[in-house]
Amino acid sequence: MTEITPEQHLRERLSAHLEVLYPHLEKAALLEDIIALMALDQRCFMPEAHKNLWDESDTLVITYGDSILREGEWPLHTLHDFLRRELRGLISGVHILPFYPYSSDDGFSVINYVEVNPSLGDWKDINAIARDFDLMADLVINHCSSRSLWFENFKQRRDPGMDYFVEVDPETDLSEVIRPRTSPLLNEVQTLDGKRHVWCTFSHDQVDLNFQNPTVLLEFVKIIRYYLDMGVKIFRLDAVAFLWKIPGTTSLNLEQTHEVVRLVRSLIEHAIPEAIIITETNIPLRENLAYFGNANEAHLVYxxxxxxxxxxxxxxxxxxxxxxxxxxxxxxxxxxxxxxxxxxxxxxxxxxxxxxxxxxxxxxxxxxxxxxxxxxxxxxxxxxxxxxxxxxxxxxxxxxxxxxxxxxxxxxxxxxxxxxxxxxxxxxxxxxxxxxxxxxxxxxxxxxxxxxxxxHNRSINRHQWVADDLESQLSTDSHHARIFNILKALITLRSTQAAFHPNAAQYPLHLGDKVFGIRRESHSTGAAIVAVYNISAEPQEILLSDLNLDESVSWQDILIDGADIRSQHSILLAPYDYRWLRRGDAVGVQN
Structure with a gap:
């Protein structure tokens, strides 16, 4: 029996994706265009199914490129300096929120997808950060800026862009559409052909893209390849749940939207097997979990x-x-x-x-x-x-x-x-x-x-630190320094515990409403940790007998002194205190 090659595997998957998305179109040429734009005709890997691309040592930081500023210095350089000085060896990755030229929404209204906002720095700065940390970047796939070249061309009725946006007759019944805004869904735009009404899920400056036009898909294939070449490892698919629109439906979480996610997954894992997709779908739980698919859509969901x-x-x-x-x-x-x-x-x-x-x-x-x-x-x-x-x-x-x-x-x-x-x-x-x-x-x-x-309400949590002020705060006994140091110590400790692997088993404990407890256990090593938290403003006593600890082995309080707690009858937790109790005989756990 002939073993299937990675490129054959990719072609089979792409054919299936395209059949769902464009059933009435001739797809052979489109498939070849996608493979060529992703350079998968030059190098193509066979992805390994159900492979965990993370472990307990992985922790990410989310930041804007200009969250920390120093006069006379590019913000991305300042950010990189902070990350290297304070967090290297502690965090594994950094999500730099949209660092492209934009017109609104602090970056999520993208003017040009393949440029770095010149007020932040350039691609060399992004590349430098990507060499030191796993870089997570936004693929703002649902919409682009009304000031983008694509939308300017739409208004001028020329390509690229003339058919890139969702146009709807304003008399169409769109009452079923679900969206997270109160502004009108359709925006009237004057073009060379007269007035057009374009679909805007979020704001009139963020015009939704029309993925029913396969040329739009090809544009994003080029963007994905470019981001991979620039060092992006983790792709955050922004607002992807709203991607495919069909009037008369909710236009949320449609099957075609899931198929686009599956297609993007197929492309990136055949290009770079370590690359990761995370879907940003701020929707009720059951709908959110659907973006895992059968382990063939998002690697991670928020x-x-x-x-x-x-x-x-x-x-x-x-x-x-x-x-x-x-x-x-x-x-x-x-x-x-x-x-x-x-x-x-x-x-x-x-x-x-x-x-x-x-x-x-x-x-x-x-x-x-x-x-x-x-x-x-x-x-x-x-x-x-x-x-x-x-x-x-x-x-x-x-x-x-x-x-x-x-x-x-x-x-x-x-x-x-x-x-x-x-x-x-x-x-x-x-x-x-x-x-x-x-x-x-x-x-x-x-x-x-x-x-x-x-x-804008969201600006309340988008502070920009002056680098010297931040360094001063972190060098004194400020609440910033106290909390930063405690959190760094917790992250460091967590990274050494196999029981905290992202896929280790998880069992909530029944300790009443004022104490939260959870047991984590590694499938591969047998390492186990019981974590308990007093989430009240009053002291809480926890009987060890209520924790169902294995009595034949030691249990060490790794947040205090590592001592065996078996001789104790109970644990007393001060208000908002917590403990991590590690089973002493766990295989592969450091002592």
């Missing part, structure tokens, strides 16, 4: 339900919803895992909490965040009502108040730092790859001045 549930846990003093959700979470099969985070450049998405938190709980959380300086972004429902879509607040200020503190202190109880650190210690222990937004790693506060300057 764990969007984790931020609102974990923040609600910390400020409410009850882990009931978090525990219930985690008990129902499917284990990620090998070759896939979760991308865990608590805060991002956007905000705390609330759609992924729907069905997991009661409406009253969500409203209570929104009100508390507003008391701590947070803003609320809204989405329009089909019935004309608006519903909270996202809370915009820095994570540090989100932990300022507790829901059930006395009215005398308006919810501020002095445990802000403890809540903040406990939340991250919990995130580090759950199944998946952890990621820290740079302003969470640095415990940055709300930036009210930036909101006033931009008039």
């Amino acid at each position: 764990n969007f339900s984790l931020p609102p549930l974990l923040i609600n846990t910390m400020v409410s003093g009850s882990c009931k919803a978090l525990k219930t959700w985690m008990m129902g979470m499917p284990a990620a099969q090998d070759g896939t895992t979760y991308f865990n985070f608590i805060a991002s450049h956007d905000g705390i998405g609330l759609r992924p909490a729907e069905g997991l938190l009661e409406d009253a709980e969500i409203n209570q959380l929104v009100t508390l965040m507003q008391k701590s300086g947070g803003r609320v972004s809204w989405r329009a429902l089909a019935n004309g009502e608006n519903r909270p879509y996202e809370i915009n607040i820095s994570l540090f200020d989100a932990m300022r108040r507790h829901l059930y503190s006395s009215n005398e202190n308006d919810g501020e109880d002095g445990f802000q730092e403890q809540r903040f650190i406990c939340a991250h210690a919990l995130m580090l222990a759950v199944q998946g790859v952890p990621a820290f937004y740079i302003h969470s790693l640095l415990a940055t506060e709300n930036d009210e001045n930036r909101v006033l300057h931009t008039s």
